[in-house]
Amino acid sequence: FALVEGVPFTNNQAERDLRPAKVKQKVSGCFRTQQGAKVYVRLQAVISTCRKQERNVYAFLRALFAYQPVSLLAG
Template sequence: MKSKSKSSNLGHRFRDYKGAILRFLRDAHVPFDNNQAELDIRMSKVKEKIFGTFRTPAGLEKFADIRSFISTLLKQNLPVFPYNLL
């Protein structure tokens, strides 16, 4: 069986997932793009490129926990640092 072209596969995915792709038009809470998801993982990739890698899996997990916490605070418009520390 011959494989389909990339454009054909894309067209089929658009047809099959049209509702999910255009959901942002009906639901104002759904973002138009996934930039926030990409931004959330970008910091760990930058750190990995700068330092080569994380020293331990536990270090990576701690870094991810802290970044996740900070990202959640920012998304909810809450201060990252308490006001009395500024």
């Protein structure tokens, strides 16, 4: 952040991105399996990225699960 303009000097966004997983863990007590935790984190990352890129999350997930080519790369 000291050398690149526009980079925030706090980690607030990173903490906001972690919050939904922590809330889910708190509400349910834990993730039942390691695999379940991995799936949850991956889906949450996709949803978070879509929202940051102002994409339609529902349309993106429909395309993803319909095996249509999709990309999370900005552009």
